[in-house]
Amino acid sequence: MILFYSLLTFKYLKIMAKLNPYLNFDGTCEEAFNFYKTVFGGEFKGGITKMKDLEENNLEGMTITEEDREKVMHVCLPIGDELLMGSDVMCEQRSLFKTGNNNYISVFPDSREEADRLFNELSAGGEVEMPMEDVFWGDYFGSFKDKYDIYWMINYNPEDV
Numbered sequence: 001m002i003l004f005y006s007l008l009t010f011k012y013l014k015i016m017a018k019l020n021p022y023l024n025f026d027g028t029c030e031e032a033f034n035f036y037k038t039v040f041g042g043e044f045k046g047g048i049t050k051m052k053d054l055e056e057n058n059l060e061g062m063t064i065t066e067e068d069r070e071k072v073m074h075v076c077l078p079i080g081d082e083l084l085m086g087s088d089v090m091c092e093q094r095s096l097f098k099t100g101n102n103n104y105i106s107v108f109p110d111s112r113e114e115a116d117r118l119f120n121e122l123s124a125g126g127e128v129e130m131p132m133e134d135v136f137w138g139d140y141f142g143s144f145k146d147k148y149d150i151y152w153m154i155n156y157n158p159e160d161v
Contacts, residue, residue, distance in 0.1 A: 017114070022104035022153055023086040026097050029072035033086055036077055045076040045083070051090065067091050074137075104143065104151040108160065112140055115156035122146050122154075 025032055030048060037044070052069040071088035085106060089097045109115045119132050125147035132142035132154065140156040 017110065017118070018082070018108040020083040020085060020106045020108070022106045023084070024097065024102040024104075025072070025086060025088050026094065026102075027071060027088050029075060029086050029088040033072075033075045033077055033084075036084060040077065040079045040084075042078050045078055046074075048075045049073045051088075065091055104153045106153040106155060108155050108157075112156050112158075115140055115142075115154050119144070119154045122152055 050069065051064045051071045051073045053073060055064050068090045071090065072086065074087050076083050076085045107118055109118055116132060119142050123144040123146060127145045129143040132140060135141045138157060141154065143153045145151050
C-alpha cells in the first residue's frame with residue numbers, strides 16, 4: 001500500500017529532467033533499431049541520420065571516411081513516453097569500443113543553467129568528451145565519462161521545455 005501512495009505522489013511531482021538510454025554500436029545500429037522497431041512498434045523520430053549527412057550539412061572541418069559514410073550518426077525510437085536512442089561508432093573510435101561501454105545516460109534538463117550545473121557536477125573528476133556548446137542540431141549539448149566510468153550526455157533544447 002505504501003508503494004501505491006508513493007507512486008501516486010510521484011505522479012504529481014515535477015520531474016526536473018528526463019533520462020533516456022543512448023546505445024552505441026560497431027556498425028549494426030540501423031539493423032538493431034529496425035529490430036527494436038518491430039518489437040516496440042512506432043516510427044523513428046526524425047528518421048535515421050547517417051554520418052554522410054554531416055558532410056552534406058557543410059559542417060566545417062568534418063570529413064567522413066568512406067567506411068563511415070553509411071553508419072548511423074543518430075536514431076531515436078519513441079517507446080511510450082521515453083526515447084531509445086543510438087548511433088554507430090566511427091572507425092577512429094573503434095579501438096575504444098567494447099560491449100558494455102556502449103551506452104550513455106542522456107539527460108534532458110529544463111534550462112541551460114541546469115544543463116551547465118549537471119554537466120559540471122557530474123563530469124568533475126571524469127573525462128570530458130565534448131564540452132557544453134550549441135550544436136548544429138539545435139541543442140545545447142555536451143558529453144563526458146564520469147569518475148565512475150559512466151558515460152553521460154546532457155541535451156538542452158528550449159523548444160522541448
